[in-house]
Structures are given as structure tokens and as C-alpha cells.
């Protein structure tokens with residue numbers, strides 16, 4: 001039998017399509033979603049154990065909340081996301097040393113008294129009125145007594161059942177119950193990024209400002225570990241290079257089929273769609289309904305994920321001329337409860353090691369568009385500058401050098417949901433339909449706590 005030229009063409013294109021499709025299916029021991037602290041550490045541990053993996057990351061680079069800017073034409077780096085690493089609640093820095101050690105990144109201690117972003121001046125960012133002689137207490141002893149009751153808040157979202165009722169009080173009521181009023185301003189800024197802190201269940205504030213965080217503030221503590229070069233993104237860049245084609249950056253999961261024997265994912269990558277077959281899926285992204293939409297959720301999963309609300313935390317490095325030397329600017333309400341700022345607004349404008357470049361942090365209690373935040377940052381800086389200088393009209397407009405959108409931050413549910421056992425139900429999803437979870441929604445909130453809990457999650461995932 002002889003094929004006509006047309007049939008040959010059809011045959012050839014079909015067979016090349018089959019070759020292409022075959023080349024687009026990969027098999028891995030574990031597929032990891034998210035290339036931030038949890039995802040990259042999980043992949044590093046798997047690599048050390050000789051397991052195969054792939055990491056799917058939506059951004060063009062690994063790092064998540066860790067972002068570093070290099071001043072053009074120099075080797076000077078400025079971290080504008082994650083800054084430094086507190087120890088575990090037992091005082092150990094071991095997991096931090098192992099994370100940075102895996103990528104040969106030198107780290108050093110920095111005592112809390114050495115962390116500075118300039119001398120603070122307090123302004124109400126609604127009126128730009130200065131709160132002269134404003135002071136607040138930094139005595140956290142009464143707060144520490146409360147936090148010490150809940151050592152598990154550093155590890156993972158498993159709580160005693162029922163959850164202690166104090167943790168389900170709004171933080172505002174918790175403050176009143178334990179007479180913590182004088183410490184609220186300090187706690188608010190130590191746990192910056194939570195949004196409407198007083199309305200949140202106390203549980204979330206105590207998880208953020210937990211015993212390990214308090215430990216690093218002690219005068220006797222070595223403090224935080226930081227990268228010696230001031231480049232927190234270095235291990236992530238090195239991990240991405242080391243993982244090669246197993247680092248699927250700029251990629252989004254399109255669809256997923258999961259059951260008890262394994263998972264098949266279709267991922268849109270810059271070089272086309274890819275099918276990943278794996279017995280185990282590790283999800284480290286914030287499990288909001290929109291993030292989890294492609295994951296073929298069953299009703300138990302979607303019931304839990306749909307309860308989450310979140311805050312917004314945004315950061316920017318901004319070139320600003322004309323501000324007084326070594327001054328920083330912190331938002332404090334002139335007439336608000338405990339002088340807390342009214343959000344959405346700039347939290348603070350602090351100096352960096354580069355003269356004229358400031359780190360600006362901005363908060364909201366929920367969603368805000370990047371454009372709106374950027375516009376409000378620039379306008380707030382102009383108003384602060386007008387309040388502190390006489391020649392503001394002649395100065396160059398502030399220019400944003402780098403911007404980080406950390407939305408959604410601190411996923412949280414209501415006090416009623418917590419009281420009904422939400423966190424234990426969430427933790428109960430581990431292993432369900434071949435899927436495990438890590439990341440700040442499932443673990444303690446600091447990077448150290450995330451890395452520590454991720455080790456345990458990876459171990460139990462491999463053992464299952």
C-alpha cells in the first residue's frame with residue numbers, strides 16, 4: 001500500500017505530536033508548589049536525600065517574601081522583604097545555619113540593638129501631624145507570660161482540642177483581659193503586616209509575635225542571624241541555578257488530578273505545557289480559594305480554604321531627597337486607640353545603608369491593587385516631606401526603585417471558626433489525596449519556624 005503525500009503529512013505531524021507529548025510528561029518523587037522559604041527548603045532536603053522533585057513557582061525567580069535589590073552598577077545589595085532570622089523557641093539557630101550552609105552563604109549574628117533604620121519620628125499619616133514627645137512601653141514581660149502558655153504556636157497549626165478560649169478572643173479583648181494596653185504599640189510594630197491587629201483573633205498575633213521572636217529580643221540573646229553580604233536572596237538564586245530544569249519558574253498549575261495513589265499536574269511553563277506525574281504533592285503556596293482553584297478540590301478542602309481572609313503587606317525601596325539625615329518616620333494615630341495607625345497606610349519609612357534610599361512598608365487589612373499602593377506611598381512621602389522640610393516643592397519626586405507585593409499575607413479565619421476546630425481540620429488535610437502542605441499558613445510564621453516545620457512535614461510525607 002502506498003500513502004498519498006497528504007496522508008504522509010498527517011502521519012508525520014501526528015507522530016511528531018506524540019513525540020512532543022511524550023517529551024512533556026515527567027515523573028518525580030515529589031512535586032512542590034511554591035519556591036519560597038518552605039518550597040526551596042523542602043526541595044533542598046529532598047535533593048540531599050537523593051529524591052527527585054520539581055518546584056513550580058509563578059514568579060520568574062525563587063524567594064517568595066525574600067527580595068533583594070542590587071543598586072545598579074554596584075555590588076551593593078538591599079533586602080527589602082525578609083530581613084533576618086530569629087532562633088527557634090529552644091534558642092537553636094541550627095536550621096538557619098543548615099539552610100544557608102547548603103548554599104555556602106555566609107551568615108552572622110546581629111544583636112537587636114544593632115538593627116536600626118534611623119531615629120524614629122512619629123507622624124499621623126492621615127493628617128501628617130507630628131506626635132511630639134511620643135513614647136511607648138517596650139516592656140513585654142506581661143505579654144511574654146501569656147505567650148509562654150502556648151509553646152506549640154511556633155511549630156504547626158495543630159492546637160489542643162478545644163483550642164484555648166483566650167486564643168479565640170479578639171486581640172483587642174485579649175489586651176484588656178491581661179492589661180497589656182501599654183505594650184500594644186510595640187507589639188503592633190513587632191508583628192507588623194497583620195492588618196487590623198486588634199480585630200484579629202489573639203491566636204494570630206501570638207503566632208506572629210511568638211516565644212521565639214520574644215527570645216531574640218532578650219538582651220542576653222545573640223539576636224538575629226543575617227546574611228553577611230546583606231543579600232537574603234542569594235541562597236534562592238543559587239538553589240534555582242542548582243535545580244536547573246527542576247526549577248519551573250514563571251510557571252502556573254493549570255489543572256490537577258489527585259487521588260490516594262498519586263497526582264497528575266498540568267503546568268503552564270514558559271516553554272509550553274508540561275505534565276508531571278508524582279506519588280506526592282507538597283503545596284507551599286498560601287491556600288486561598290483562587291490559588292487552589294486548579295487543584296481539583298473536594299468539598300472538605302474547599303470548605304476550609306474558602307474561610308480564609310488575609311491582610312496586605314507591601315514594601316518598596318524609594319529614592320527620596322530632602323529628608324532630615326538619619327530620620328525615620330513611623331505612622332502613629334494622634335487620636336486612635338493605643339495610637340495605632342489607621343490602615344490602609346504607610347507603616348514606616350526607614351533609612352537603609354544607602355544614603356537617600358529608604359525602605360517603605362505599607363499595610364492594609366485586605367486586598368489592594370499594586371497601583372493604588374504605589375500611588376499612596378509616593379503621595380504619603382511627599383506629604384511627610386512637606387511636613388519636615390521647607391523646600392519640598394523644589395525637590396525631585398520620590399522614585400520607587402523596587403516594589404514587593406506580599407498579598408495575601410497572614411491567612412486567617414474568624415474566632416468562631418477557630419473555636420470550631422478549624423486549625424486541626426486544616427492540619428488533618430496532610431496526606432489527603434496524596435497532598436501535603438507546608439508554608440506559613442500551616443507552620444509558625446517566621447522563616448525559621450517555616451524551615452523547622454517543613455523538615456518534619458517532608459519526613460512524614462516520605463514515610464507515608
Ligand SMILES: Cc1cc2nc3c(=O)[nH]c(=O)nc-3n(C[C@H](O)[C@H](O)[C@H](O)COP(=O)(O)OP(=O)(O)OC[C@H]3O[C@@H](n4cnc5c(N)ncnc54)[C@H](O)[C@@H]3O)c2cc1C
Pocket residue numbers: 033034035036037038039056057058059062063064065066080081082083084085086193251252253284285286291313315406409438439440441444445446447448450
Ligand atoms: C515583607 C516581609 C518581611 C518579612 N520579614 C521576615 C524576617 O525578617 N524574618 C523572618 O523570619 N520572616 C520574615 N517574614 C516572614 C517570612 O517571609 C515567611 O515566614 C516565609 O517567607 C514564609 O515562607 P513560605 O514558603 O510559606 O511563603 P513564601 O516565601 O511567600 O513563598 C511562597 C511562594 O509561592 C509562590 N506562589 C504563590 N502563589 C503561587 C501559585 N499560585 N503558583 C505557584 N507559585 C505560587 C510565591 O511567589 C512564593 O515564591 C517576612 C514576610 C514579609 C512579607
